[in-house]
Structure formats: structure tokens, C-alpha cells
Amino acid sequence: MQNDNLLISKIQNKDEAALSELYDSYSPALYGVIIRMCKDEQEAQNLLQDTFLTIWEKSLQYNPEKGKFYTWAYRIAKNKTLNFLRKSKNLIQTEDLSVYTNKEDNINIDPEYLQLSGCLKQLEKHHQRALELVYFNGLTHREAHKEMDVPLGTFKSYIKQALKKLQLSYNKSMLWLLFFIEMIE
């Protein structure tokens, strides 16, 4: 965290090496989000690059007091990807006059590749799906509850429960980690 703040202040002073280091730390996490949202490898790479260009150009707008660097970068990446998806959707609609409804048609990527892992996997399916839609597919709550075909209130409680469980499981793994460290010592 401290290291990140140092890197960011270097980036604000246009230090290319700092950007390179920050890219190494955060690009896989951001790429994971972008590619799950747009489901197109080539476009995801373009959007990732575009995201880091914006980070480079607008680094002065980041305020560490308001949140983590990842949160700020995630918002940039999500907005870029959603804008791209909106544009390409409009394009497809105007080109063949048919409404582009089935998103799955456009996937040119192995779904296995995009499967979620980590603590998310330990959640119940509907909790997992709810978090995936919101965090990794960039849907708003209003879009996501329709996607899951449950009322908005139900969807919101899914998210709340999912986050609570996630918190517990992270705490648990943290306990295990601490326990192991104790053991080793």
C-alpha cells in the first residue's frame, strides 16, 4: 500500500519505470475484469492498454485518501469497457437491423478460461453469480437482477450475503495463515 502510493506519486511525476512496475502489479487483476466483461481477447487487450494510458495521463486525479489504487483503476477500466460495449452494440444493431440480444453469440473465448476462482468459488452458486455480474461483468444492480431473473430487493440481499460470506472466508483463511505462521515459528 505504501509502496503503491510511492509508485503513484512517481507516476504523477511522469516516471515511466514506476508505471511499468504498477502495470506488473495490477494489469492481471484489471485484465481479468475487462476480459470477463467484453469476452473478446483482442478488445480486452486494447481496453487494458487504454486504461493504463488514462491512468498515466490522469494520475493527478487519483486521491489515495479516498480509496485504494485498484478501486480507482477498476472504475476507469469498467467505464472504458462499458463504453466500448455500448458502441459495438449500437454498431451491430444498425448494421443488420436485428436486435442483438444473445450476448453469448459474441463470445470468442473458452468459458473455462474465464471461470472464477479463489474464495468466490466457495460461495453458493447464486451468490457467486450475483457478485460475478456486478464485479466482473460491470452490470448495475438494476441490470443484474433482471439478468438473474429475481426481484431487485432479492438481488441486493444476495450481494449483501455474498459479501458477508466472503468476508468470513477471507478472515478464516487469514486465521489459517496466522496459525501456520505460528506453527512454523
Place this chain on the structure above:
Amino acid sequence: MDKAYIIEHGILELYLLGELTPEEQIQVERVLNVDADLKNEFDFLETNFEKMAFENAINPPKEVKEILLQKIKKNQPKIIPLERNKTYKTFLYLASGIAACLLIGSIWMFTKLDEANTQIQIVEEQNQLLLEDIKALTSNLEYASKYLSIVNSPDTEQYILKGNALAPEAKVVSYVNHKSKSVIINTAQLPKLDAEHDYQMWADVDGVMIDMGVINKEDNLLAMNYIDDAESLNITIEPAGGNDHPTVSKLITNVYL
């Protein structure tokens, strides 16, 4: 927006995802600044959010980074000085352009001014000439009207002086008005004299020749002095400028009144 509302409506999570309006964002930030509990909750949420992302990270191909760094290198050192240079140069071009325009404009205006001045001078000269013409015409008109009024008057009598053997082709028409005491003669048919001689007119009063004036060579119609009780009008050839006494041998015409 208070703590209870924020927790109940899952606002922190929307804030995390950047889905609030700018106003709502500011409100949430205000509450987070003063409420340590809520801030703690948000930190947890954010930490988990980040962990989840790192657990689901996918490595992008290496080329993405290479291209990114190239793009940054390409943009960074060039953009700023180039733009400054460009604007500086543009200003320079613009300024020199304006200066050139002003210079050419001034030269053009100066020539125009010079032309205008010359034209004004010409016009003034012409005006002067025209004024003189008008003066001359007015005096001519005065003369002509005066002559015409005399010639046309019913009191005017017309006498024709025909040339004798000395000047057989000479013919002078004289208009004599005894009431207004004026004499006008038309000398259009008097033969031309050399520079040393002039025609002079005389009135005969009781055998004495009285001078009526030298006939001006330039005019065809001219007024002569009226002499009371004149018995005849006579014209002689005299030395230039006229004579005190008529040279009778040079009498060319006469008429009895």
C-alpha cells in the same frame, strides 16, 4: 444521507463500483470522513473487492505492456515542447502576417492619400479656372444683355457705314440710341489692320471731329462714346492707340445721322 441509509441500501458497494452520481459520491465521502465504523466497513469491502480481483486475475500477453510503454515514450517527450513550439511559431507567423498586412496597408493608404491630395489640387485649380470662366461669362453676359437691350430698343436707330475706295469691302453697322445716349457698333466686316494701326471713330459736330474712341481689334461688338448733336459718324485709320485729330486722308467710311 446518513449511516443507516447507507448501510441499508448497500450504498457503500455502489460507491465502490463508481455507480453513484457525483452529488451522491460527495455525500458518501462526507459521511465516511466522520464515521470511523463506516470507513472501516468500506475498507473491508474494498480489500475484499481487491482480493477477489487478484484471485481472478488473468495475465495479459506481454505485447500489451510493450506497446503501452512505447506509446507513452512516443507521447511523453514530444508532445509538450512540440505544442509549445507550435503555438509559439503560430503566434510568430500570425504576428508577422499581421505586421506585413499593416505595412502593405499603410503603403497602399499612403499612395492613395498622395493620389487624393493631387486630385484635390487639380480639382481646386479647375475650380479656380471655372470661377474665372464664370466671371468672364457673367461680364460677357452683362455686356451682351446691355448691347442686346440697346440694339433691340425701339428708340435705337441703325446706320450702316459702308467702306469707300480705301476699304471697299468694309462694312460697320452702328446702333445709336439718342435717349439712352449710347452707341454700339458691329465691326465684324472691318478688314484686319497691322499691329501699328487702329481704326478710330469720330463724331462730326458743327464741322469739328470729336473722338468717339478707338475700335478694339478683339471685339466684334463694342460700345463707343455717345456725342451729343453729332451730324455724322466717321471711321479713320490711325496709328496704334489712337490719335488726337483724325487723319482725314485715311477716312474709310462715314454716315450722316
